[in-house]
Amino acid sequence: MTSQTTAKSPTPDQIRRAPKVLLHDHLDGGLRPGTVVELARETGYSGLPETDPEKLGVWFRRAADSGSLERYLETFSHTVGVMQTRDALVRVAAECAEDLAADGVVYAEVRYAPEQHLEQGLTLEQVVEAVDEGFREGERRARGNGHRIRVGALLTAMRHAARALEIAELANRYRDRGVVGFDIAGAEAGYPPTRHLDAFEYLKRENNHFTIHAGEAFGLPSIWQALQWCGADRLGHGVRIIDDIQVREDGTVVLGRLASYVRDKRIPLELCPSSNLQTGAADSYAEHPIGLLRELHFRATVNTDNRLMSHTSMSREFEHLVDAFGYTLDDMQWFSVNAMKSAFIPFDERLAMINDVIKPGYAELKSEWLFQHTTPTRDSSVTGD
Structure with a gap:
């Protein structure tokens, strides 16, 4: 007997169990x-x-x-x-880690703005420590349920406010205590990242990591400023880089200089398909730029942004992409490895996650898929047919 396989996408259960990596998720956008x-x-x-x-x-x-x-x-x-009390922050953060782990996320960077949680008297430091306590509690609960996850925090400054340097200094003080980097968020139009150059210069002097929300609603100038003036390690969203990519009638693809720079430098794009549809970056999943960016081998990653508002999860995001583009477990692994390579933790720890968790996890799922979708056929060399 010989075997033949038919191409088939992963099932929702396999997608859920696949080890996934999340780089762009807002704590205040994921509450139950x-x-x-x-x-x-x-x-x-x-x-x-x-x-x-x-x-x-x-x-x-x-x-x-x-x-x-x-x-x-x-x-x-x-x-x-x-989310204005210590207990509330601990609870929300713990449930966040639990929910992500139950969805198969093995590594996550979750962002929040400490300055938005001071209304009932908490200090910035108390906010950070409460969220970190919650993440560690959520990791423990996840382990108790048979799930593995590591959660790091990104401290966000609001781009319309004037506390970016203060939050950057806070992120640096807690960089070895659960905080892995810095971010700015909020409306792009009218609030360019260059308003906060002092924060970015400080982080670069401290050899610290940061990402910038850019190229979501505003476009190429936002991306250019985030990279060339501010020196961002990653682009939060970055979906509008598609505006610098031309697909000609004959199918030839031409990259502009900014798009070429982003691809050549392997700058990670924190793409959030469902959220991007809500903000008008694409009319459907099938038309989302992630399809072309994946074909062109940009450092594309898949993310949730705001799980509550978008009624999504990492598994749902991948289910949409599997339906739209016919992605397989190989594609899911490609996105997951991309994200892990781009995480803000030390290189040896990223490598260990890739080699010890992500690749073995996908290998097991692929073997399972192959077993399930292999059908015996008659071999004429044996039967004489």
């Missing part, structure tokens, strides 16, 4: 709806549009999909509003 309701009651926060967890989850998704920036930003006012 039930947690929002409970924390609002415990902390005295009023103003939730719904108090039933299921209805609240639907409200978050619809508000994020509404096309109204005002309604979209309102969603974060509610999540941040219930």
Whole structure:
């Protein structure tokens, strides 16, 4: 007997079990709806549009999909509003780590803005320490449930505010205590990253890592400034690099100088497909630039951005991409290794995650897939047919 295989995409269960790496996830964008309701009651926060967890989850998704920036930003006012106490921050961070681990994420960098959690008297340091405590508790709970995850924090400064240097210094003080890097976030238009050059210069002097939200809503100038003026290690989103790539009628692809630079320098793109659809970067998953960027071998990674608002997870993101592009476990491994190579932890630790966790995990799934999709056929050399 001989065997033949038929090409088939991974199942949702295999996608969930695959070891995944997440670089772009907002802590205040990933709360469980039930947690929002409970924390609002415990902390005295009023103003939730719904108090039933299921209805609240639907409200978050619809508000994020509404096309109204005002309604979209309102969603974060509610999540941040219930994250103003130490206990709330510990709980949210622990549940974040648990939820990611249950979804097959083995390494995650989760970002949040400490300056947004001071309304009830916490200091910046207390915010960072509470979130770190929560992440470690979530890692422990995950291990107890048979899941493995490591979570690092990215401290975010809001680009419309004036505390970037202060937050950068905070990130540097806690860099060996759970914090792995720095970020700036918020509206790109009108708030270029160059407003915060002092923070980026400080981080470079300290040999610290940082990413910048760029190339999501504003376009190529935002990407250019983030890289050439600020020196970002990664691009938060970066999806608009597609504007510097031309596909001619004969199928020839021509890269502009900025796109060539990004690809040649292997600058990681923290792509968030579902979120990008909500913000208008593409009309469908099949039209999302990630397909072409993957073909052109950019350092593309897959991310969630805001799991609550986008009603997503890493598994759902990959399910969408499998449906849209026919991706296989090999493609998933490619994205996952890309992300792990781009993480803000030491090289030897990244390498260990790739060789000891990610590659063996995918190898096991591929063997399982091959066994499931191998069908025996008659061999004419044996039967004489």
